[in-house]
Amino acid sequence: MTEQVVLLDEQGRGIGVSDKATVHHENTPLHLAFSCYVFNPRGELLVTRRARAKKTWPGVVTNTCCGHPAPSEPFTGAVTRRLADELGLPAPEVDLLLPRFRYRAEMPNGVVENELCPVFRAVTDAVPSASPEEVDEVGWMSWPLFVSLVTGGELAVSPWCREQVPQLTALGPDPLAWPTADDADLPAAARGVVV
Template sequence: MDVREHDGGRGAVASPPNEQVVLLDPAGRAIGAQDKRTVHGADTPLHLGFSCYIFDDRGRLLVTRRALHKRTFGGVWTNSVCGHPAPGEPLRAAVMRRVRRELGLAIGLPRLVLADFSYYASMNSVAENELCPVLVAHALGSTLSPDPDEVADMEWAPWSRFATQVADGERTVSPWCRAQVDALGALGDSPERWPDAPPALLPAAVRW
């Protein structure tokens, strides 16, 4: 089922009050926490994030378009979901929490494929600055109920076509997604055969 056929009428789901993100030193060690609502600005501190790529039974990738009003890269197409582990929260638990809240989707246990990915990107004087492990997950079922505060649109795209379009510049995506697609492509053409990354390569602040 194409995601555009789903019933997305659950309404907005507000972010939890005082949601915290983990601040990092250059070596990836936790040095504190900051309210998610205030962490992004012109001089965003280095902090802990994650990206997840969700595939269905047909090997298609769930691609999402960020809500238009988001402070960073609003309206831009990107990978399935991004987020931030809370202080002390295990990485895979954070991914599953975020997928459920943002997409209303159940997934299997995420697999770590890029442990040491990091990026910096800026748009309209608001920056993203993250150590951002990348995981893949399998969608359990096809029911999606996206949060309109986070997601403006979605589609399922065959991975090979999506990766080729991103590489050739035919498809515009977020800066982190573009860099991640390059790195994932180096792992092989088949997402289900991408090797697990060693958790020992994760930033020191990550709970695995």
């Protein structure tokens, strides 16, 4: 089955769908995505390195998991699905943190990411089992160390992760105690609102 992404207008409303395999290019349209940061009960972050076969940012260190909700798929379902597919992780609870995060980034080869990308948190003590098609490496890291390495420029991470980290640290020092956001603040397309 062909995986599709939800295309958006500037107000975050759904305006169509496109095949994921062909949507990323030099003029990538704005589309719906998500990022998830998985922590263990000690507050350590599960950091991943993207598989070298990925079309965008291959081999780059990033947050735990990213993906695209399918048309009409709730975000929590999409996050849970991708955590299971990429890392073999259960996610009994997924919390919305940054409902309106948006970024645009261009790779050296000209391929662009252009996403409205809400950010989520999940907590688990399960042992990850990475899919080699998606993830090259995984490892737990203390959140303060990760923040220090990213903000200090000592750890090169994906452009979305680099922009998300300061916004997440603004929520407080303990990632397990971050306040959750209201689903009503999600882009219209994620709430079933259509043009």
